Amino acid sequence: MEDLRPKIQQYFIESDTDGRPFSRIHRNVIYQRAKKEEDTTPFGTQLNVYDNDYEWLNHSINALPFNAANYDPRVVIGGPACSQPYSASVLNISAMSYGALSKNAILALNQGAKIGNFAHNTGEGGLSDYHLNGGGDIIWQIGTGYFGCRTLDGNFDPESFQKKANLPQVKMIEIKLSQGAKPGHGGILPAAKVTEEIARIRLVELGQDVASPPYHRAFDTPLTLLTFIKQLRELSNGKPVGFKLCIGHRSEFIAICKAMVQTKIYPDFVTVDGGEGGTGAAPLEFSNHVGMPLRDALAFVYDALTGFDLKQYIKIIASGKIATGFDLVKNFALGADLCNSARGMMMALGCIQALECNTNRCPTGVATQDPNLVRGLVVEDKKTRVANYHKQTLKSAAELMAAAGIKHPDDIHRVYIHRRISPDRILTYLDSYPYIPKGSLLKKPYAKQFELLMTISDPSSFSPNFNNLNWEELEWARKPMTN
Numbered sequence: 001m002e003d004l005r006p007k008i009q010q011y012f013i014e015s016d017t018d019g020r021p022f023s024r025i026h027r028n029v030i031y032q033r034a035k036k037e038e039d040t041t042p043f044g045t046q047l048n049v050y051d052n053d054y055e056w057l058n059h060s061i062n063a064l065p066f067n068a069a070n071y072d073p074r075v076v077i078g079g080p081a082c083s084q085p086y087s088a089s090v091l092n093i094s095a096m097s098y099g100a101l102s103k104n105a106i107l108a109l110n111q112g113a114k115i116g117n118f119a120h121n122t123g124e125g126g127l128s129d130y131h132l133n134g135g136g137d138i139i140w141q142i143g144t145g146y147f148g149c150r151t152l153d154g155n156f157d158p159e160s161f162q163k164k165a166n167l168p169q170v171k172m173i174e175i176k177l178s179q180g181a182k183p184g185h186g187g188i189l190p191a192a193k194v195t196e197e198i199a200r201i202r203l204v205e206l207g208q209d210v211a212s213p214p215y216h217r218a219f220d221t222p223l224t225l226l227t228f229i230k231q232l233r234e235l236s237n238g239k240p241v242g243f244k245l246c247i248g249h250r251s252e253f254i255a256i257c258k259a260m261v262q263t264k265i266y267p268d269f270v271t272v273d274g275g276e277g278g279t280g281a282a283p284l285e286f287s288n289h290v291g292m293p294l295r296d297a298l299a300f301v302y303d304a305l306t307g308f309d310l311k312q313y314i315k316i317i318a319s320g321k322i323a324t325g326f327d328l329v330k331n332f333a334l335g336a337d338l339c340n341s342a343r344g345m346m347m348a349l350g351c352i353q354a355l356e357c358n359t360n361r362c363p364t365g366v367a368t369q370d371p372n373l374v375r376g377l378v379v380e381d382k383k384t385r386v387a388n389y390h391k392q393t394l395k396s397a398a399e400l401m402a403a404a405g406i407k408h409p410d411d412i413h414r415v416y417i418h419r420r421i422s423p424d425r426i427l428t429y430l431d432s433y434p435y436i437p438k439g440s441l442l443k444k445p446y447a448k449q450f451e452l453l454m455t456i457s458d459p460s461s462f463s464p465n466f467n468n469l470n471w472e473e474l475e476w477a478r479k480p481m482t483n
């Protein structure tokens with residue numbers, strides 16, 4: 001009965017609006033768009049528009065005609081030190097490794113990305129043949145295990161990095177600092193899962209457990225993180241290099257910004273992953289209670305980069321339960337230049353939210369290595385579904401923006417989105433997250449919400465530093481001494 005419970009719940013009990021993490025109406029719209037079926041809804045909204053957290057977009061009397069909407073806005077990623085900038089779609093496939101996903105899933109995602117002209121992030125498990133043979137644009141992710149670019153004892157290996165980073169399919173490099181579903185956790189790949197193929201792709205030893213530590217060995221301060229970014233950019237001959245993180249201590253991100261100002265080394269992009277983000281497997285407490293949710297994190301990162309006048313060099317990618325046109329638009333409003341989707345893309349592949357990713361028994365062949373199950377995912381069918389889902393979701397976002405009278409995500413403002421916070425109170429994103437002036441973190445006085453962060457952040461250390469503070473200025477933040 002324990003085993004059947006989730007299935008009975010999903011098929012017989014769950015309403016259209018209460019499925020978790022993705023409700024039935026969200027799953028349905030992804031399936032409809034992937035299959036290019038009718039995706040309109042009859043009879044009006046099923047949402048209770050008086051519930052807390054209900055959100056809506058301001059449309060305009062001056063809406064654009066559909067033929068004036070921009071159905072494939074592109075964003076160029078690459079700051080001043082980048083000589084091979086990448087023109088990206090505003091919706092791409094978020095990091096998911098070969099190993100977490102099946103080879104057929106990776107093939108279908110990559111080939112779908114090729115059809116739709118968007119990018120596919122490898123995840124930290126390295127560049128596999130299934131990524132490289134699909135023809136789609138690749139963002140190569142490098143995690144703490146440095147898979148595919150490591151020495152056998154687990155350190156970063158510039159030589160093997162250089163070889164792969166210069167492959168023409170690799171368009172950008174992403175250093176993974178953390179992900180929303182399990183920030184600060186790391187992981188172990190048990191020896192039993194290290195097949196000959198995995199050992200070859202990841203450059204690890206057969207028959208041995210492989211650790212991904214929760215921290216990086218190639219750098220240990222904001223300044224050395226930037227030196228590492230510079231090194232990767234040079235080794236890849238000027239491709240865009242950025243990092244992905246879920247916001248923990250906000251002062252750490254401020255410390256990285258201070259290091260950028262000091263060194264004039266800038267990442268080309270920052271991927272902000274919300275605490276609501278997905279994973280193949282994570283400890284419950286980490287998924288439920290570690291890491292800042294996307295809305296707050298995205299507004300914070302945009303404001304910090306603007307405050308240090310760095311936004312001009314750096315694009316922001318957002319991820320965390322982004323699956324529909326409205327999800328794209330509201331993240332653009334908060335400050336994202338582009339968005340990534342992981343689970344939305346899995347559903348386009350046929351994932352039914354069976355919640356079996358961590359058991360090797362995924363019934364749809366998406367998140368399993370069992371060859372009998374993997375066989376059921378037919379790449380030829382599913383690559384088209386991935387491309388359809390991408391295209392139809394962008395179409396929805398373009399039509400929403402057209403209804404609001406705008407053509408490009410850059411033109412959206414935080415005031416465009418309203419959110420109900422109680423039965424009779426409504427705030428716009430602008431009320432909740434007021435913009436701070438460009439350059440305002442380069443000199444005092446700082447906006448109140450940044451005062452403490454500016455004081456405890458130090459470019460030569462990730463850790464917040466509470467020593468030597470002027471407690472008279474910051475009396476409100478002082479921790480009372482107990483002895």
Ligand SMILES: Cc1cc2nc3c(=O)[nH]c(=O)nc-3n(C[C@H](O)[C@H](O)[C@H](O)COP(=O)(O)O)c2cc1C
Pocket residue numbers: 094095096097100101122123124125141176178179180244273276277278279280319320321322340341342343344357367
């Ligand atoms: C099966 C699976 C595997 C993932 N593997 C990685 C990974 O290797 N590296 C990473 O940074 N994030 C990984 N993620 C997280 C996603 O890239 C993304 O940050 C997160 O799921 C938010 O997107 P979503 O809400 O659209 O799923 C994984 C997610 C899933 C569902």
